[in-house]
Structures are given as structure tokens and as C-alpha cells.
Amino acid sequence: MAEEPEIETGAVDAQESQSATPGAKLRAAREAQGLSIQDVATRTRIAQRQLEAIEKDDYTALPGIPYAVGFARAYARAIDMDEVAIAAEVRHAVHNSDLGANRYEVFEPVDPTRVPSRALAWTAAVIAILVVVGFALWRSQLLTPPTTEEIAQQEGAALTAPQQPASAAPAAPVNQTVVFTANDDVWLRIYDEAGERLKDGLMKKGESFTLPADAHNPMILTGRPQALTVTVGGKPVPPLGAADRTIADVPVSAEALLSRAAPSSVSTIPAPAAAPPSAQGGGGVAPAPVPAPSPAEAPGT
Template identity: 25%
Template sequence: MTDEIQEVVEETAIPPLSPGKVLAAARIEKGLSVMDVARSLRLSARQIEAIEAEEFEKLPGMTFIRGFIRNYAKLLQLDPEPLLVGCRQTYVPAVQVQAISVPPGRVEFSSSRSQRTFSSSHEKSRLVKMLPAILVVTALLGWGMYELLQGGNNHTVVVKPAGDSSAVPLSLPPATMPEQGVSAVVASEPVAPSAPAAAPAPKETPIAQPQPSVPVPEAVAQPGNSKVRLMFSGESWVEIKDKVGRTIYKQTGYAGNEQIISGTPPFALTVGKASNIKVFYNDKPVELVPTATSGDVARLNLN
């Protein structure tokens, strides 16, 4: 059945129109040379020869190729639409659909994907079950480290008795001096840190006057970054290159579209159908009509 359908398609297929041959024949008929056409379209002779030879890979891209063919056809007073259709059929390779024959018999599907899915879900389930234990262990480790650090900072002072077991009298300040004959027995408990005899009187530290707040300077914008804004009122194609010649924008826009492109100037712009677009450079309008060629293609530099 598939072979019959392919035979019918092959019999009814119409060979694509060759745009290059049609344009070359029309040019010769009108007595124009390649250089004449190149000067009229503001293109190079190599580009005209590539169009007529249908070597479209030597041209900048499909958007520019369509614009070149359309302008070339208008110059020769031809209808550009059939030529554009032929260009698409010639330049873009057709997608071939091949029939896949499946041999009779039982078809077995690999279960590796389902096994991987089950293994992944099983691992996630185990991780969820182990999460509380992991949190508890982490909390215990953190608490232990905190206690260790606190223990290292708090030094406990213990007064040990002398070689014999007799009581050791303590000399206290006059304000708290006990009566003579009464000896204070030092216990093995740590001395309270608030005892007036253990800590010297702290020195008074002058309070620093608050300094006036210094305003932080605002961030300065990096130099060399400019913006190009495109506003489309109809179909138009645009190519923009930055300071180093890198293409930062290449696209066809339609009515109502708006694009903002940032980069390092100077910019090199190539605009097709310049009458269908408005260009603003750093929010200032740019005139395209005086620079447009007879094919409505504008080329300009923005510094």
C-alpha cells in the first residue's frame, strides 16, 4: 500500500521552478549584463551570479535571499511570488518520509525505563524516611559543638586546699571582713564570677559619638553600551552587527512587532523594506528613507 502511494506522489509531482534560470534568461532578454543588475540593486556581481546559479549557500541567509530575488524580479518586471516558491523548494531540502516495516511476531518493549523510574522513586522514598534521623544527628552534632565552644570560653576557677586538710582563710576586703578567729572554709565548688574580690573594677570606656552617615554614591553605568529600538509597521528584515562584526540581531519582523537590541557601538545595520520600520538609536529617531536603495534596502552605521 505504501509503495502505491509513493508511485502516485511521484507521478503527480511538479518539478520546482528554477528562479536562477528564469532571472538569468529575463536579464539576457532585456540586454542587461551582470554588472548592470549589480549596480541597479546595489549588490556585488558575485551575489548576482550566485542567485542565477542558485548557489544560495554563498548568500547571507534565507531572509536576504528572498529580498534579493524579489528586488531582482521587480527590476526585470517579473512576478516575484512564483520565483520565491521555487527558491524555497530548491534551497530547502524536502523531508523524506520512509515507511518502517515491522516484522510479524511479538514485539517486546524494554522495561529499563520503568526499572529506572522504580529505582528512582525507591531511592526518594528511602531518603524521605532517613531525613528525620539525619536532622536529629545534625542537631546533636551542632549542640555538641556549641557546648564544646562554650566550655572552652568559660574557665571554672577551683581553689584547691594545701597539702594538709586544714582550712585556708581568705582575705576579704574591709567592707566584708569577718570577725577575727573566724576562718572561711573553701569548698570544692567554683567561685562565683560576681564576687567583688575576684574581678577588678572595670574601667569606664568613653562612649563614641555617632558619626554622620556618609551617602553611598550611586552606581555609574558602564560606558559603551547602547540600544537600538525597532518598531515594525509591516514586514521588514533587519541585520545588526556590533563593534567587532558579530551579528547580534538577524530577524524578520511584522506589523506591530517591537524589538530592543543592546550592544557595543558602532552598529552596522542592513534593513530590507525600510519604509515598513522605524529605528531609534538611544531613543533618538534614525532616518532610513534617504539611505534606502531602489530596492528599499537601507544600509547605515550607528556610532
Template identity: 45%
Template sequence: MAEDTNDDENVELNLHNTGELLRRAREQKNLSLEDIAKKTRIPHRHLASIESGDFDALPGRTYAIGFAKSYARTVGLSDASIGSQLRTEMDEQGHGAYQAESSGYAPANPSSIPPLYLAWTAAGIGVLVLVGYLIWRTLILNPDDITPVTESETAAPMESAAANPGPQNVQDSVAAPSGTGTVVLTATEPVWMKIYDAEGKRLFENEMAAGDTFTVPADADNPQILTGRPAALTVTIDGQAVPQLGTGELTIKDVGVSAAALLAREKTSTPAADISPD
């Protein structure tokens, strides 16, 4: 009888474990970890670490909580409750809110890495382009090919320019980014990010490999970003680069990524705000 009582107590304790709650909910829906990984696009090994409570194997506190919330939504649990419970467990185990984020976790899908032959092909094309440019530049700058221009030949163009003034330089002729322009986020190395609107509705949440891009929906209501590695993202508006969202390995959240918000931040020289590990 005493042994049965101990078993009941162990089951009761496990019910308070976040990983156990997620695992039981998954099994009730007859889902495997592979099924959850496919639905959430979270690496299988991270899901297994969450279930077992092995927080040291996860890339960081922010990622662990974000992964657990996505897992919870997939199996029909409250993501807010799971996130709160996981924070408490991590605090109890010494994984505090200001624990440094890991900066080197690998891409979720190794198949997304370009094959070696593509890299060599790109390098060969680059060499050919460089050689062609050097040959063209040599021909253009060869003094023997330069024909002197007389004063009479320059008079007409100068008069035409005076009558029809144009852009002073190339930069003046390029239109400035618009507050309604298209914003594109490009990963320069593996990085996880979440994009959400003013109501907290998730627009995107995933780990991006180097070269992956995400176009912010033009009709999104005040789209904002959460990421632990802002320096791994480049931002453009209609193809024109704007300052990075942040530097170093500090997590940023609630930073606007609409064209209007990015241009306003650039004009006021305000750094990416609300830096927080959660």
C-alpha cells in the first residue's frame, strides 16, 4: 500500500512538470515528436529536451519558452500557461531571465545548406565577372582610345543641361524609401525570429537559415519583431538597406518593422528598444 501511495505521489508531481504535460497532451492526440516537429518546424532534439526538462541542451531561455508555447498550441494547451510554468521551472533550476543566449546553434534542416558544387559554381562566376570588369575598365581608361573634345562640341550639351536641369548626382535620382514600401528581412546566418502584429497575432515564427528572407505583410497592423540575434538580420525597404535592428547577442522585442516605423527610427537615430531576454 505504501508503495502504491508513492507511485501516486510521483504521478502527481509529474503533472506539474511542463515537459510531462506537453508529452501527455501529445500522446492523447496520437502524435509523435516528429509530427510536432513538422507542424511547428522546431528541431526534434529541442522538443525532446523540453519534454525531458533538459534546459541546458536548449539554445537559450527565450528560445525554450517560445518553442514550448508553439508546442502547446499544437497539442491544444494554453501557450500562456505553459510559458508561465516553464519560466518558473527554469528559474528554479537556475536558468534566470538574464542568462546569456547561445549564439551558435545549428540550422534545423541540414538539407537547406547549399551543396558544395553550387558554392564552386558561384565562385567561378564571380571570378569571370571580375575578369570581365577589369578588361572593360582597362579598355575604357586606355589613353590611346580617348578622343579630344572641342569647345564647340561641349557647348550644345551644356546649353541643353542649363535649359533642362536634371539630378545633381546619382544619389539624388534614387527615390528615398517610402513609409509604405515593402520591408524584407534577410538572414545572414542562422537566426530564430517571431513577427507579430499590434494584437499579438503571430505573422511568422521560425528559424531562418543564412540567405532566407521574409517579407513583412504590407497590410499588417504595426508589425513587430522578437529575436535573440538582431545582428544576424539585414533590413531593406524597397530594396534599400536601413540600419540594423540591433547589435550583439541581445534579445529585442516589440521593435516595429513596418516601413514607417523603420524610417522613423532611422530619422531619430533611436536604437532598437525594449531589449529583454523574454
């Protein structure tokens, strides 16, 4: 009769020890909330068989220590338990189990649902390999000395390249200012392509007008072209028209004036008049000229 209480006490201690495991605490909290193991799997996105292994404290059925601790932490978070305490208990239990004797992992994922997928890991590895290979090729090309043929080609290209004088100054812009100067009183009208009047009225003798540089296709109308002296860049150009002849729509831009033909500088000498024919029908010989009288023979001497 005295041994029976000892047996009952040992059974109670075993039951209390078993209910104090992390898996038992998780299962009891889940059942107290009326949740099924499938509900927890949906919340944590962890396979149901792995959650069942956590509840049974069967850590050998899991991939490794990090997964055992991470799955337990996610389980505790899903049912509002102290995930830090549960993770510490699972870590202690795993290290004392067969799984802890052959552990190789030194990290613990915070949440297994956030672990990168295998495809993402392979993609990152391929990108890293391509970067390393590209850098190696670039460095090998950079450090490879040029061959004798490449050096000869570079020297030949440098010799054949046109040499530009270092001290060559840029060419000065050509002065193409158009100036109209009245050498007599003259009426004129200068207008552009759109019909806008740039100059309209009487110009007194000695008055000048400078054509705007931005005038678009300027033209002139006047009745006395000879009363105007036109210069382009300070150089005179030929008259715009005949004297006392009205001209209209005559282009007076610098390009148009410079393209006008320069006046001929050779004067025309009239040919000598032919000798009149003789009285006998033009067939005779012209009489010889009479010599001028000498001073002794001049009248009055």
C-alpha cells in the first residue's frame, strides 16, 4: 500500500514534464483558441506536417535547427504567444536532441516565409558570376600591353592626321553691313518680304541708312537709283538701276548686292570716222594733206 502513491506521483511528474515542452504549449494555446492545425498553417504558410512535428517536439522531421526555431517562432506569433520565449525553449530542446549533435547552420531565419526562394537565389548567383567574369575580362584587356602591330598602326594614324596649327586664330567675321547714302535728294522705300517698311520717305543729300542685319529678303522701290550710293562692308556696289528709271522689288540684301555683276572698267574708244569718198565716184585717191606753211611764208611777214 505504501508504494502506490510513489507510482502515481511519478506518472504525474511525467505528464507535467511532457506538457511543459514547447510543442505542448503551442498545441494547448491553439486548442484554447478553438483553432485547427490547418488554421495555423494558413496563417503561417508553413506545411501542416511541419507544424505537427513542432507540436510533437519531433525536430528530426524538420530540415534543420534554423527551420525548427523559425517555424516555432512563427507558430507562436500566429496564436499570440511569446515568440521569443518559445524560440529559446525550442533552441534549447533542439541542441539537446540528436538534431543538435550534427548541426551545421549558424543562422536562424526570423520568419521562414521570408526566406528567399530557390529561383531568386540562383538568379542572384548567376548575376554575381557574370559580374565577376565581366570584371576579369575588362581588367585583362586593360592590363594587356599593345602588340607591335597595334603600336605601328597608332603611330601611322598620328602621322597621317592633319596637323592643326596651335596658334591659329579663328577667322574674323566678314562685315556685310549694307549702307545707303543719298548723293542727292531722293525718295525711296525699303521693305522686307512680309511687306514691312524698313525705310520710307525722302532722304536728304548726305543722309545715310543702314539696313538691319535681321531683315528678311529686303527690297527697294525708288525712281532715282543714281541718287543712291550703296556699300556692302564699306565697299561700293554697282548702281541699282538706270538713271531716272523707277526700280521696284530689287533685292538689296548683302548676298544679292554682292552677286551683282561689277561694272566694266574698260572705256569704249570710238573708232575714227572713215574718209569721205572723192568727187569722181569714190574710186579716186584722197588728196595729200597740204603742209603747214613755214614761219617765213606766213602772211604778213
